Amino acid sequence: MSAFNAIDADRDVERDEYTPGIEPQATWCPGCGDFSVLKALKGAMSELGKDPEEILLVTGIGCSGKLNSYFDSYGFHTLHGRALPVARAAKLANPDLEVVAAGGDGDGYGIGGNHLTHTARENHDITYIVFNNEIFGLTKGQTSPTSPKGHESKTQPHGSAKDPVRPLSTSLTAGSSYVARTAAVNPNQAQEILVEAIEHDGFSHIDFLTQCPTWNKDAKQYVPYIDIQQNDDYEFDVTNRPEAAEMMYETELAVHDGEILTGRYYRDDERRSYTEEKQAIGEIPEEPLAERYHDDDYEWERTYDMILDAHK
Template sequence: MSSDVRFTDFKSDAQPTWCPGCGDFGTMNGMMKALAETGNSPDETFIVAGIGCSGKIGTYMRSYAIHGVHGRALPVGAGVKLANPDIEVMVAGGDGDGYSIGAGHFVHAVRRNVDMTYVVMDNRIYGLTKGQASPTSREDFETSTTPEGPQQPPVNPLALAFAASGTFIAQSFSTDAQRHAEIVKEAVEHDGFGFVNVFSPCVTFNDVDTYDYFRDSIVDLQETDHDPTDYEDARSRILDPGTEYQGVLYRDDDSVPYEESHGVDADMSDIPDGAPEDATDLVREFY
């Protein structure tokens, strides 16, 4: 790993097409800063994304990347990490991508505890498809497809991760630049599956869960007596439906990543001897 990497080294030449003011800008900047501060470099990093506004992030960051399909980013990320344990794998998603069609993959990725980071840009709406209710939308949130609201309680992604025996569960706010980067950095440094749900406001289609709302509502766990290694305290806060927490809610310092517990420590990215030379060169160039 490199010690002289700057977060700007992770910026690609592609210009983001997110709406001006989108929370995803801050989310991405924090991801890049966390990667740089943990000593990773673009050629040691693999970004995996699914579909939705978050799916564009691999284009805007300079690293190896795959833009996958809706809800399937996590199994791809796990495959990349197990094929080459030396590479830093960061998976990016949205609340629709991760907690709806991808919910099954999310739960199983958490319980397998592969050593990678999952950053979810939670704006509580489907933004790319023009404003439908998402799994984390409020029960009374009115949209064109739910004029009376979804009429069901929102998914609690922190509780899903906790129930699946997550070893690192955190939440951040995209516009709180320093704290967001610090939290993602902790997730990257964690030995196991680091999960960060990020409040990333959609300024175009969600006029309820706004920047002002989160600024007024967020309780930063740094300002409380919370101990993230205290299982019972973590559970009470994760199951608290009335508080928007920022910080690390739960961390298992005895976490053993899947790779270590199953002896997966070899780089399997090379093509076996006997494969066509052009195929070997292609795969080596890819990795």
């Protein structure tokens, strides 16, 4: 029995199956990079053969938060910056569910930055896509955590006095076991990275550069870009943390000088996910909790019963 009948259905899934009937056409601004995220996500899930009913897409607030309105699967639209804790809870309850979280740079690196740190530290087996356009788009163009120093906006009319957040370096330091950066202008690479991230057992963080032609004209289209795996000038071992950290730092400096580096930066396939760690110490059962509550014969457990038993 499965909590979702579609899990492990093992069938070919067409890209169009992820297009909802209620709101099939995305309404982002013309030229917005968010369209590329949607296209890459549909392509990746189709390539992996994931049925819409075995996917949960959790989003935050902002232009990126509209993603699950345009992607037909289970969805949860959370509060600003709170996509990751909801995604974590869903994955712990049903590890067989494919859980993807998505948010913007303000949502993920600003108000939800603490959740990124701890989700990475615990290595939850979910994929996190951050739409990084270096601006607050939906609220009409305020400086964001990734806006470059000196960037002028409604909230910083004289230019930002702060250095930007370095999302790749932050993610690696916090403990992500898969870290990558791609861009809306590189759709083939974007889909390939999403496939790898979703297949990875552990926390996968993708910094997805998405141009905002309406509110952040300084960032333009993030072109030309360089795929670091396809360029001999950037050879390093993605499984080596110090080498990955050095490459990330170089990438985060280069982006504000007009050199856009993208690709895979770090991967650790040996580390156990948080669910596996909890199962190893007996705090999470092998059988998903979600399965139990779809079994009419199962006697529900109450947390207070466990607490009382522990103190007898």
